[in-house]
Amino acid sequence: MSINSYGWDEYFEHEWKQICAERMFRGRIVADYGQMLRVASEEGDILVSRSVRKADKDMQIAVGDWVALEYVAENQLPCIRSVFNRKTKFSRAAAGIEVKEQVVAANADTVFLIQSLNRDFNMKRLERYMIAAWESGALPVVVLTKADCCDDVADKVAIVYNTVPGVDVYAISSITGEGIEGIRKYLAPGKTVTLLGSSGVGKSTLINTLAGKELFKTQEIREDDSRGRHTTTHRELLLLPGGGLIMDTPGMRALSLWEADTGMEIMFGDVEELVELCRFHDCKHENEPGCAVREALSTGKLEMGRWERWLKLQKELAHIEAKKEGKLRLQEKQWGKQIAKLQKQLGKHKG
Ligand SMILES: Nc1nc2c(ncn2[C@@H]2O[C@H](COP(=O)(O)OP(=O)(O)OP(=O)(O)O)[C@@H](O)[C@H]2O)c(=O)[nH]1
Ligand SMILES: [Mg+2]
Ligand SMILES: [Zn+2]
Incomplete structure (x- = not known):
């Protein structure tokens, strides 16, 4: 099977050159069955286990991904050794x-x-x-x-x-x-x-x-x-x-945003610009003097519904960012504890 028909191009060719190792071969994930994934590969249609060997351990694999595969043991399914950087x-x-x-x-x-x-x-x-x-x-x-x-x-x-x-x-x-x-x-x-x-x-x-x-x-x-x-x-x-x-894809019940900087800029760039124009940088856009948002709302330049939707999305995104940060801090704390423990052990050895 030719991988070109699955969308292989110069972008991935370049990626491949970076990791290219003997015995590895390429494929694209075409179905996700939970623990098992189906791959359209240079060696035909094959099933692989979701877990990634060696590098990229934390990398989540999704349908559409290009991966490098390798047979590590005889009579076993090949495993994923690397996931190529994504275009989108x-x-x-x-x-x-x-x-x-x-x-x-x-x-x-x-x-x-x-x-x-x-x-x-x-x-x-x-x-x-x-x-x-x-x-x-x-x-x-x-x-x-x-x-x-x-x-x-x-x-x-x-x-x-x-x-x-x-x-x-x-x-x-x-x-x-x-x-x-x-x-x-x-x-x-x-x-x-x-x-x-x-x-x-x-x-x-x-x-x-x-x-x-x-x-x-x-x-x-x-x-x-x-x-x-x-x-x-x-x-x-x-x-x-x-x-x-x-x-x-399965029908989505809800789409909770994960990252949205670019998306918000494209969809709500005009609102973001207005917010920047307020006289006070911490303007709450309620009744402060020089509030560009209130001004635009009163002249009809900004529609109230749109403003309210922006506020709601903003709140949602701030919430997810806070949660991400909380998780990061927790990880750092755990790291800190581990390091302290190791240092203590080292100290004992020396003493
Ligand atoms: N009248 C009409 N019915 C349609 C059309 N497209 C789909 N349907 C019907 O809508 C129903 C749902 O279609 P599916 O294709 O199963 O919907 P889906 O988006 O794949 O749903 P999930 O797999 O649950 O996410 C079926 O009964 C289809 O026959 C259409 O263009 N016109
Ligand atoms: Mg369907
Ligand atoms: Zn304002």
């Missing part, structure tokens, strides 16, 4: 109490942010996905599914254009085929597209439509609350007949 990564804060990044997709060129035109249409959510998408380094594209179930497609598309100016927006239907040809251009040979969105919006159906066959399982959304059923349970990267690569 789409992350979120992992669910649960631990402060942890979850890499959802690696090395995507484009991310399709998917919402359905009937029940799932939500601009606040789109804004959040857009922040994470810009942060990822991949190009975000908005794909609105189930156009066949919607009477005001043009109005909804206009709302999206308004929310995310300058971003490509497509209204499609996997039932009638409307709009499908338009999105194929992102799936040029060797290019990777990741599909992201809530459960039931039609991600797997779209892949089946693009592939022209039933490759992935799909399921009706629930009657009672019109939510999806979380039909897709693992991430998988598929090579389409046209040469493009497309990644299916």
